[in-house]
Amino acid sequence: MIEVVALFLVSLTILIVSFLKRTTTTTTTSSSSSSRLHNKLPPSPWAALPIIGHLHLLGPSIHRSFHRLSAAAPLLHLRLGSVPCVVVSTPDAAREVLRTHDLTFSNRKQTIAVQRVTYTNSSFAFAPHGAYWKFVKKLSAAELMSPRMLRRQLGVRDAELRRFLAAVRERSRGGTERVNVTEELMTYSNNVISRMMLGSGGHADVARRVIREVSQIFGEFNVSDFVWCLRKFDVQGFKRRSDNIHRRLGQIKAVHILFVRKQSQGYNLSKICNRLHAQFGL
Incomplete structure (x- = not known):
């Protein structure tokens, strides 16, 4: 009986020593790696x-x-x-x-608002660098920013530029009112982009309002994006707002796709959509 107890105690001692040695080695290695990483940081x-x-x-x-x-x-x-x-x-x-x-x-930081509004980073601006981003870049250059398309939209840019200058001149005429140039430039940019892409119909006006909300929520500070213990909580209501914008943006896109299919001349939207689905599952 004494021999069995002694053998058990020896085995237990060896097990504890092995565990402590392994734990110490792992901790030392981790500390060494952390120290090397810390030394490389500014x-x-x-x-x-x-x-x-x-x-x-x-x-x-x-x-x-x-x-x-x-x-x-x-x-x-x-x-x-x-x-x-x-x-x-x-x-x-x-x-x-x-x-x-x-x-x-x-690659840009993927915030909660970006992930929810852009269909999990499928937009050109926030998509990670890779095959999909290169494809969308090539598509944008060929279809949206081609010389032919820019010449067709020259009147839109000219009209919005005149509207921007007139708004700034009117608000600064009295000399007593401050003009938020940043806000006016944002409005100008959004109007140009939305009119070039969506035209000037009723759905375009709704789209402009939604695009302004998208720009606003992307630029706001969300504490849940930075503090890890708050990521599961919607402290500032960003998840709720993002889901609302995402739903309305999806409705606008659906209406616009139907509009383009009816009005397009030589613009094969179905072919582009089929290619996106085949390559990337979108």
Whole structure:
């Protein structure tokens, strides 16, 4: 009986020692890898807080906050909640990021609003760099931005430019009212794009309103995109708003497809849709 107990204790001791040794080795390897990764990152402000990271260092004008923080180094590592990011603040560093290593940084962050509104990143602007993005880029260049199409839409751009200049002149005539040029330029751009793509019918006016909402929700700050413990919760109502916009945008697209099929002249929309479905399952 004593021999059995002794054998059990020896076996248990060996098991515990092996487990501790394995755990220590794994922890050391993980710490070493983490240390090597940390050593490769740019310098970071010391004032990072749990959960929110460096979010408390950013003010309403984020570009000014970045400019103030980047005085310490041309490359700066920030942790916005649980999202790591790098702030680039010199021409040489920007050239490395935007030209030398452009493919590494070409993909955009997929926020909750982007994923829900764009049919899970199927839009050209937010799709990851790959075969689908290259196909849509080629399609856009051939069908939307071709010289023939741009010449056909010259009157639309001219009319919207005149409307933009007239609106700015009228609102600034008295000299007492401030003109939000950013908002007016956004309206001008949205009107040009929607009229070039949708015409000037009643559904085009509805589409312009929805496009403005899309631009607005894409540019707003959603805390659930940055703080990992809030991703399951719709704290600011972004999921509800995104689903509403997604539903209305789908209705507008369905109406526009029928409109293009009736009005198109030499524009084979069915062929393009069939190709998209065959290659990418859309």
